[in-house]
Amino acid sequence: MNASVVSADLPTLRRMVNRLTPDELLSTLLAWSDLGLLPGPLAELLDSEENLEETVYGPKRRFVNLVLLAYKGIGFTPLQIAHLDIKHASRAEGTRNWQTLRLVRENDVMGQIRHDEAKIEKSISACVAAYYEHHCYAAHFGNTIWVRLAIYEGIRKNDVPATASTIFLVYILHSNYLLYTKYKPEYEAVIMEALQRTFKAKGIEPHSLAGKGHAPLIELLTQKDAQGPYSKYRLGQVDINPLIHPSKKRMEGELSRLWLCYVQPKEPIVPEDAMVIDERENAVDEQFGRNSLPALPYVDYAASFPLYHRDMRESETTPLSIRVRIEGPNVIDGLRSLLAAGLAVPPLPNFLAELHSTAINSFRDGDLSAPQPGAETPVPPQE
Structure with missing residues (x-):
């Protein structure tokens, strides 16, 4: 065996092969066939359409074992290792920072x-x-x-x-x-x-x-210019057809009955004005648009506030520094949901409303163009 060839018996190599989907593994084998890196048993498998379909769409464990067995004693070259690794990395999300x-x-x-x-x-x-x-x-x-x-x-x-x-x-x-x-x-x-x-x-x-x-x-x-409120100009992204005549508005009393919600089963019914809900939805659309936005996992915000008392001299004033981290599956969608639920009052500050177009994780004093200290080497949240 060549000194640079990796043995097919390594557990690490089995994991690299096993984490690919059957279709990804098949496309990888076809690429190896074009490069002349496919052993005889696998080349015969690719030539037999019936056996190939049965193997690829059968139990995955059997397919993986067949590949590793074919390379037993031959080994995998560094190029093949790279093919397996990059194929998985380009498809998988959330596995790397x-x-x-x-x-x-x-x-x-x-x-x-x-x-x-x-x-x-x-x-x-x-x-x-x-x-x-x-x-x-x-x-x-x-x-x-x-x-x-x-x-x-x-x-x-x-x-x-x-x-x-x-x-x-x-x-x-x-x-x-x-x-x-x-x-x-x-x-x-x-x-x-x-x-x-x-x-x-x-x-x-x-x-x-x-x-x-x-x-x-x-x-x-x-896509900085195609997010948020600008998304309404993206072709094929708007659900509302402008050629369809809008339906007649319902009576205000009927709408108020539709928006009744129960806080708890045994507590009084708390009505919520439908007009207020419409205003919130319009505010959300104006600031964030109607399309789904990319997931931003966290945002760091640093600010300095003047700390001053009437008994203090101007030279004695010291700033009060704070740093806030907002984390979640999607911070931008979280801000949008706060507006829709009435927990935040529109309009949001620009440094929050424009996160989708500035594409940054950290800022200071509401200035999106000036990263905070420490932002030169952004560190993802620890698990």
Whole structure:
């Protein structure tokens, strides 16, 4: 067996194969077939349509065992390991903490960059090769290019690198933004140099946006002008057909009867004015729009308030600093629901109402353009 080939008997490798769906595993095998990396038994399986359908859509455990058994004694190359890993990472949400970088480039540089994953892979690999033994692989998924960089530090090439030594980079095409997963601090200088050379950037700045799902972060970064109240201008996104004649309004008494709600079974009925509910819904639509918004998992807000008493001199006044973190499955939807329930009074401050268009996790004193101290290295909430 080749010194850089990973044994199919490793439990880590079984987990990497097992976490793919049957369809993902089948597409991976077809890619390996095109590269000439498929052993005979699996090549025969792909040629038999009847057996293939029975295997892929049968018990998943049997399919996984068949793949691992076919590679027993042959092993998996680092390229195949990268295929398995990046296929899962590009589909799975909530398995990694993602942070954001912003590329500082000249205006005319964007058109000079060829978005070729092979060239991006070669450029990053050439920069890292001077410092570490590694394997680099890049793949194109939709409007993004994914890069998996596995650094073999302290381990042999015939082993699977640890999570801390496997870095994922996601470049959003035709933009100045990159997503990346957490890596060891000693890798930072090498990775920043590789990215700066590859994407022809004058510099790289941390951007105050982080989360556990890459898809919402990409949507927040690329569709800033298509969120919130501007979403009503997105084609195919509005549920109301303007050509349909609106129905006649119901009588006010009938509406008030429809909006009766029970607080508790044995307590008096508490009516709520339908007009108030309509006003709340209109306020929500004006600030957040009607479409679902990307999930923002947390928001940090820092502020300083003047602390002053009449017995204090002006030179003795000291600011009172506070820091608030709002967490949840989707902070923006949470703010929208507060308005709809009447727990918040519209209009919300701009730094809360415009979270969907600014694409940041932290701000100070309501200034969305000035990140708070500590925002240079955004840290996702700990589990």
